[in-house]
Amino acid sequence: MGKKLTKREEDYSKWYNELVVKADLAENSSVRGCMVIKPYGYAIWEKMQNQLDQMFKETGHQNAYFPLFVPKSLFEAEEKNAEGFAKECAIVTHYRLKSDIKNPGKLIVDEKAKLEEELIVRPTSEAVIWNTYKNWIQSYRDLPILINQWANVVRWEMRTRLFLRTAEFLWQEGHTAHETKKEAINEAILINDIYAEFAENHMGIPVIKGLKSDSEKFAGAEETYCIEALMQDGKSLQAGTSHFLGQNFAKAFDVKFASKNGDLDYVWATSWGVSTRLMGALVMTHSDDNGLVLPPKLAPIQVVIIPIYKSKEEFNAVESYIEPILEKLKSKGISFLFDKRDTHKPGFKFNEHEIKGVPIRIVAGPKDIENSSLEIFRRDKMEKETINFDDVFSRIDFLITDIQNNLFERAQSFKNANIRNANTYQEFKDLIKNKGGFVSAHWDGTAETEEIIKKETKATIRCIPIDGVKEKGNCIYSKKPSEQRVLFAKAY
């Protein structure tokens, strides 16, 4: 396992970077800004995918797949969207390599194989999808279209960090088409609610649901709904977004439908996505100085069983003692690992599974056989206890629920303790600088004020909370009237 993990209070950012690698989640690749998601990290992502996919399907969505490439002429059709992504596009210009005559065994781009029109590697798929929907939609009978795709996208980022900001990332992107504005807005809200439910009930991450300010919303959207989560270092992380796109893409791609009474109208749209960035949120919500901490619902291994023995005979005795536990875990659908590697000592195994965040560890040795006991350890609280052999399943059942709940409640308490009101700009600046977390303050609703505050404090408006109390007041900066407090924070 190598050197010890940096402590969070020493250097949070370094702790994160080390942890992602040491816990075997991901690593940087030889391709600038692109990561390799390792099997253990990918297994967590798969669990997240499965759960989200089920939630999408239960609400009537279907999966499909659209091309990786977007021809430039389609890409630029919706101008705001194009402008928003133009600076971070990977562009395919050629389609063939040839032998380099000067360097035998090497290849060079074949200049004769230049594309007539450049292809953009999708940073998001609205353009290519709306250009397709155009052919699918003639009348109200063809609506709604409720489609999701699981895909990779590329946004050329200059400063990348594993999971949080990578040039290529994995995500799901939903793209829906509707008859009415109201229906489309309801869809965007439904999905944002699904994201919140998933974050809280499965990832154990409490979130705040809100709307983005104009300057923070998705390029091409009328409204962006979002869920914001608070990381341990007091910075906010945008964990999911759901956009009401109005008729912008329908107009850009000329997608009209005949309504029930025969009128032709542009179609209303939404798009929405969460990505492998959620892996970063998971790490930064629950983990500690000993490594990763995983909520049982997303843990690839929920229970690890480690035998203690000195001889082959002792090992055999311990294995027989444990055997019925393994069988029952299997039948109960609890994922487990019996770590019987003889190449590693128990201490090494303890450390490895701690750093990988396995929620429950069971240890059994000759003394346990003698006493009909087991040692059971919960990763979230780093607490161990000795239990009676017969109580093992009731204890595991309890712990799986209790660890899941405890992680959420711990994060919820932290979040609640880190939302603070500021009533003056001085108070605001002090809080952002010295306390971090969310600062709830009145804002005059202008992009100018938002921009000045951002420049002076590095804090941005994370969201206009949907469930926020409507409380009139005056903007902390301009003193102009405001209808509601909004949440500011420094953000990932």
Next chain:
Amino acid sequence: MGKKLTKREEDYSKWYNELVVKADLAENSSVRGCMVIKPYGYAIWEKMQNQLDQMFKETGHQNAYFPLFVPKSLFEAEEKNAEGFAKECAIVTHYRLKSDIKNPGKLIVDEKAKLEEELIVRPTSEAVIWNTYKNWIQSYRDLPILINQWANVVRWEMRTRLFLRTAEFLWQEGHTAHETKKEAINEAILINDIYAEFAENHMGIPVIKGLKSDSEKFAGAEETYCIEALMQDGKSLQAGTSHFLGQNFAKAFDVKFASKNGDLDYVWATSWGVSTRLMGALVMTHSDDNGLVLPPKLAPIQVVIIPIYKSKEEFNAVESYIEPILEKLKSKGISFLFDKRDTHKPGFKFNEHEIKGVPIRIVAGPKDIENSSLEIFRRDKMEKETINFDDVFSRIDFLITDIQNNLFERAQSFKNANIRNANTYQEFKDLIKNKGGFVSAHWDGTAETEEIIKKETKATIRCIPIDGVKEKGNCIYSKKPSEQRVLFAKAY
């Protein structure tokens, strides 16, 4: 639904192209050579993925994810592999667009944002993966590595056809690393066996397992194991390949391991994949002039229920009559659709579900209520019968199994009837020209002979069958001695 489907005997290729679109499986996109996989087609692919994924995991493989891009210098490291794919590479050369001053609202490639090193969009991932494995492997304790990834790849094809040959396609690619040659060969064979089992037991496609000749094997492989399937038009389709890569990639990327006795040696490798091409094989094995025919194990909708009624009262009566069937289908995990759309007549629905290959159709109307009966239709044989209401579940259970078996057996008979021996070159040419199918013939083992036969007849060696009888003879072309017959065919 528009015009009728072209008949297979009129124009098989046209029939295929029309069917894929009419059955809502896929369509061409605005991006040259790339397809849109529509929800119905994608639902079939998801079922295939789930089954394969389970089979891979049961044999100890884990999923992971590696970058989409391969830097040119890595791509060219394994020379044979690079040479094999160089002519069909999409190449990223720039990472930014900018506004086109001459055309307001349009974008152009920003020439200042030229990559120092071009990136190849992966046509396959050996290079990027072996460059990663290099850091993961030090000793025999790190082996084997058994990893699979589900991903998109791009091979710039000039002539594309939906599913069969597209510039971008979806696939899984396994990449494993082993201590010994024997272990790696066994892995390649294990996977080829899994592919065969999947094709036969789930897709209902009989296959022949074999080895590729040198000129047909994967660029960079020592041996390519494959499964070959026979399409209805007598052409062969390579349905899956599993490569024993020897130490070629380990040498190209300098991946050595310390063995148990301390020696340093290069690692042994395999790679293997199946793709959305399998969707094409599925269509061309079972479907008929009425549309798609699906094996129940892969059908997104296994049973469709269509009500017959003239009034709202009749509809309500039929719905109540059917209700218990729907509930029981749900509890049994049989996927179904109660098609109660009032915008379409029964005849339209019959036709739509026939063309989409729904295995079982149940129809119920007022007369059925009177007689306690139901009409049940099986898509594979286009046969309908009237059954007693109480027999519906035993009949559905029977049909699900029987249709699955019937499709396999029908395809198996067809395949067996279309493997013919040729003992002279004249006989061979006659068979290839007039009968199609597989022609089993002696071959002298040289690439020269293979090339001449290909030029003269368009038939290639599909495989050297693994289960083939060892029968000595003389090459049909050169008359030189041969140890075993090989299978020739025209191929997709």
